Amino acid sequence: MREDLLQDEKVIIFQLKAEEFAIPVQQVGSIERMQSITRVPGTSDFVKGVINLRGVVTPIIDLRIRLNIEARDYSDSTRIIIVEINNMEVGLIVDSANDVIDIPKSSIEPAPEIVGAVNNDYIKGVAKLENRLLILLDLSKVLLSDELSELKELEG
Amino acid sequence: MEMSQYLDVFIDESTEHLEVLYNQVLELEKNPKDKSIIEEIFRAAHTLKGMSATMGFEDLANLTHQLENVFDEIRNEKINVDANLIDILFEAVDHLNAMVEDISNSGNGTRDVNDIVSQLIAIVSGEKHDKLNEKSSNESNLQYITNLDEFEISILNESQDRGFSNYEIYVELNEDCLLKGARVFMVFDVLEKHGEVIKSDPPVTQLEEEDFQNSFTVILVSKHSSDEISEKIKKVSEINRVSVNPFALSQYIERKHEEELVHTQSEQAATVETPSQKEEKQSKGASSKTIRVNIERLDILMNLFEELVIDRGRLEQIAADLNSHDLHETVERMSRVSSDLQSIILTMRMVPIDQVFSRFPRMIRKLARDLDKKIDIEIIGAETELDRTVIDEIGDPLVHLLRNAVDHGIEMPEERKKKGKPETGTIMLEAYHSGNHVFIEIKDDGAGIDKEKVINKALTNGVISSDDVETLTDQQVFELILESGFSTADTISDISGRGVGLDVVKNTIESLGGHITIDSEKEKGSTFSIQLPLTLSIISVLLVEVQNEKYAIPLSSIIETAIIHKDQLLSAHNNKVIDFRGKVVPLAFLDDILQVPDESVEGGSDYVSIVIVKKGDKLAGLVVDSFIGQQEVVLKSLGDYLGDTFAISGATILGDGEVALIIDSNALVK
Numbered sequence: 001m002r003e004d005l006l007q008d009e010k011v012i013i014f015q016l017k018a019e020e021f022a023i024p025v026q027q028v029g030s031i032e033r034m035q036s037i038t039r040v041p042g043t044s045d046f047v048k049g050v051i052n053l054r055g056v057v058t059p060i061i062d063l064r065i066r067l068n069i070e071a072r073d074y075s076d077s078t079r080i081i082i083v084e085i086n087n088m089e090v091g092l093i094v095d096s097a098n099d100v101i102d103i104p105k106s107s108i109e110p111a112p113e114i115v116g117a118v119n120n121d122y123i124k125g126v127a128k129l130e131n132r133l134l135i136l137l138d139l140s141k142v143l144l145s146d147e148l149s150e151l152k153e154l155e156g
Numbered sequence: 157m158e159m160s161q162y163l164d165v166f167i168d169e170s171t172e173h174l175e176v177l178y179n180q181v182l183e184l185e186k187n188p189k190d191k192s193i194i195e196e197i198f199r200a201a202h203t204l205k206g207m208s209a210t211m212g213f214e215d216l217a218n219l220t221h222q223l224e225n226v227f228d229e230i231r232n233e234k235i236n237v238d239a240n241l242i243d244i245l246f247e248a249v250d251h252l253n254a255m256v257e258d259i260s261n262s263g264n265g266t267r268d269v270n271d272i273v274s275q276l277i278a279i280v281s282g283e284k285h286d287k288l289n290e291k292s293s294n295e296s297n298l299q300y301i302t303n304l305d306e307f308e309i310s311i312l313n314e315s316q317d318r319g320f321s322n323y324e325i326y327v328e329l330n331e332d333c334l335l336k337g338a339r340v341f342m343v344f345d346v347l348e349k350h351g352e353v354i355k356s357d358p359p360v361t362q363l364e365e366e367d368f369q370n371s372f373t374v375i376l377v378s379k380h381s382s383d384e385i386s387e388k389i390k391k392v393s394e395i396n397r398v399s400v401n402p403f404a405l406s407q408y409i410e411r412k413h414e415e416e417l418v419h420t421q422s423e424q425a426a427t428v429e430t431p432s433q434k435e436e437k438q439s440k441g442a443s444s445k446t447i448r449v450n451i452e453r454l455d456i457l458m459n460l461f462e463e464l465v466i467d468r469g470r471l472e473q474i475a476a477d478l479n480s481h482d483l484h485e486t487v488e489r490m491s492r493v494s495s496d497l498q499s500i501i502l503t504m505r506m507v508p509i510d511q512v513f514s515r516f517p518r519m520i521r522k523l524a525r526d527l528d529k530k531i532d533i534e535i536i537g538a539e540t541e542l543d544r545t546v547i548d549e550i551g552d553p554l555v556h557l558l559r560n561a562v563d564h565g566i567e568m569p570e571e572r573k574k575k576g577k578p579e580t581g582t583i584m585l586e587a588y589h590s591g592n593h594v595f596i597e598i599k600d601d602g603a604g605i606d607k608e609k610v611i612n613k614a615l616t617n618g619v620i621s622s623d624d625v626e627t628l629t630d631q632q633v634f635e636l637i638l639e640s641g642f643s644t645a646d647t648i649s650d651i652s653g654r655g656v657g658l659d660v661v662k663n664t665i666e667s668l669g670g671h672i673t674i675d676s677e678k679e680k681g682s683t684f685s686i687q688l689p690l691t692l693s694i695i696s697v698l699l700v701e702v703q704n705e706k707y708a709i710p711l712s713s714i715i716e717t718a719i720i721h722k723d724q725l726l727s728a729h730n731n732k733v734i735d736f737r738g739k740v741v742p743l744a745f746l747d748d749i750l751q752v753p754d755e756s757v758e759g760g761s762d763y764v765s766i767v768i769v770k771k772g773d774k775l776a777g778l779v780v781d782s783f784i785g786q787q788e789v790v791l792k793s794l795g796d797y798l799g800d801t802f803a804i805s806g807a808t809i810l811g812d813g814e815v816a817l818i819i820d821s822n823a824l825v826k
Contacts, residue, residue, distance in 0.1 A: 038817065039705065039753075041801070042804075050817075052809045057792045058795065059795055059798050088796050
């Protein structure tokens with residue numbers, strides 16, 4: 001993570017509500033269209049279930065619910081971004097994903113105290129680009145941290 | 157030379173040879189006089205030595221070399237086989253094993269083997285002293301050289317007639333000798349001044365290329381005395397040891413004949429066949445039937461096939477939807493071929509359980525010796541085959557159970573005598589197929605499980621409450637020892653640990669989709685019986701529908717399905733039950749348990765569909781909305797992220813590409 005911050009970062013941009021988020025392209029396996037999701041009982045509300053991703057059963061997280069943004073019905077532009085963190089493949093449901101750009105390291109700043117509705121814990125930093133503001137998500141926090149252990153306890 | 161490409165082969169073959177060593181040494185203990193066993197050991201040790209020297213694993217080669225010397229002495233009946241010797245041999249083989257393991261874990265295979273090497277040398281040299289004394293009365297038969305051809309034999313014969321002496325000369329160079337080739341040349345120079353070298357082992361060309369360990373043996377025809385020759389050779393520097401012994405041709409030929417009788421009984425030809433030829437024949441016979449395939453490739457093949465199974469399901473569905481006759485026929489043919497393919501791939505992944513069992517005899521032997529108990533192990537059905545994934549997992553639980561049987565099951569010899577049992581206890585390890593399952597039984601003729609003791613212990617440890625005691629069946633009592641926090645041995649021993657072992661056994665077996673049951677009779681012994689599925693990756697399931705969701709229930713846990721009128725549902729303590737063939741079976745409503753969103757109209761039907769599942773001898777009825785049908789599916793894990801989900805053991809991909817969850821009915825039976 002820290003080394004990434006020292007260089008230009010190639011990121012994938014996706015949208016949730018009105019905000020634009022960015023995740024490093026190395027962490028992204030693929031971007032999929034919305035498809036039918038099989039619900040898995042006994043999991044947190046943000047875990048939507050599992051999909052068949054070319055023969056691999058892959059869990060899916062609704063990022064809106066995860067980041068406490070109000071839920072919205074899925075549309076044609078809804079995408080599932082498959083990310084790989086700590087050898088786990090997980091799909092993230094986002095409103096739309098439409099850009100890959102390079103962020104110069106100089107434009108990345110630490111997260112300000114308050115950025116929109118998203119809990120600061122999940123934010124690695126923000127990048128200012130011309131007239132865009134990109135929020136860099138810390139995926140390992142989104143997927144793991146104490147929430148997962150809490151989740152496991154609930155399931156256990 | 158680049159060796160890494162040979163490394164895999166080296167590791168595979170070394171493991172095989174070590175296995176032979178272990179097994180044959182065990183056999184040797186039982187039949188110390190059996191020449192064929194020693195020959196086999198010798199061959200394995202020799203090959204191992206050669207391979208490891210070529211690959212540059214010095215410690216491995218060194219230890220194998222010493223081991224080989226000991227076996228050589230045994231072969232020539234210089235050393236008597238006793239329990240102590242076998243212990244040392246096992247220890248040596250253990251060291252070898254550790255080194256090979258180290259190499260396979262990309263280590264460099266170095267290990268401090270000085271201790272065991274010196275022990276081995278002590279064995280050999282100790283006996284050597286005896287032999288030296290013997291030598292005057294009895295012509296020595298110290299024979300390192302084993303492959304004389306007819307021509308050489310005739311020369312040796314002739315030289316004897318002409319008053320020359322035949323000597324076998326063993327020369328060992330210093331270990332740190334740098335110019336081995338030069339030393340060899342000097343030794344040969346000396347030898348050729350004193351007589352004629354008839355044979356050398358390894359051959360002269362190899363010696364010149366320094367392609368040998370520290371020692372070599374030559375046969376020399378000479379008129380000089382052995383002492384004189386020995387003195388002359390010792391003048392060459394960097395020579396560690398020289399022994400010059402008369403070479404007894406008569407004995408050599410005799411022994412050759414014996415060997416031949418053992419190896420080629422069918423062959424009546426009187427010609428002297430060299431061992432290298434014989435070995436060639438044997439290895440040809442063994443190698444032509446099988447090829448070695450990397451297990452990873454088999455896994456990849458399996459994964460690809462799983463994809464195929466999923467697509468096959470999809471095609472079947474498309475064909476049914478389109479109602480095209482041609483497509484239908486093609487798909488049907490494809491299904492047939494792919495189910496043949498499936499059974500072949502599955503059998504390809506099957507390995508005999510012998511892989512796991514084979515290490516047990518020596519483990520039991522060691523444990524028994526450590527505890528001063530006398531125990532025989534009997535293995536039945538080692539050829540029974542299981543999927544590799546199961547084999548990989550089942551080893552540890554079996555070790556636990558066997559240790560438990562040795563430690564807690566079999567009594568001390570005196571105690572057994574008092575009870576009127578034979579002093580030597582027997583542990584029987586049996587594996588067999590039955591239906592879609594493999595059973596493994598561990599039976600001992602020990603003290604059996606003390607019911608009272610188990611109950612008391614369970615009470616004090618809080619595993620059960622005093623109210624439970626009355627209602628427990630014998631089997632349930634025995635199975636208490638599989639709960640965590642339980643150990644019936646009064647003293648904690650190293651062997652079976654601190655009562656943390658057996659619950660691990662139970663968990664492992666259940667995670668493999670198996671069961672373990674215990675049967676025991678006081679003073680007669682106990683039987684631990686493990687039931688395992690044949691394969692873990694493709695299973696037969698019953699697909700059911702709960703509201704709009706599809707779930708799969710493994711057929712292996714289903715007893716039957718039933719459709720029951722609502723009036724027949726009974727209530728007991730607020731739980732719904734049914735009367736099923738005279739038994740009260742509790743019901744589990746899957747839509748509640750799985751929190752299925754309620755979408756259909758309530759009370760649409762007067763009948764409920766029930767799947768009766770079992771766990772051990774307990775039953776439960778799973779209430780579903782409808783049955784879809786039976787299907788072969790590929791078991792997929794939900795992945796690390798979702799980890800253990802209650803009542804779900806995995807997922808599978810259906811013909812339409814949808815994911816269906818597989819119900820873990822064990823979690824639902826209480």
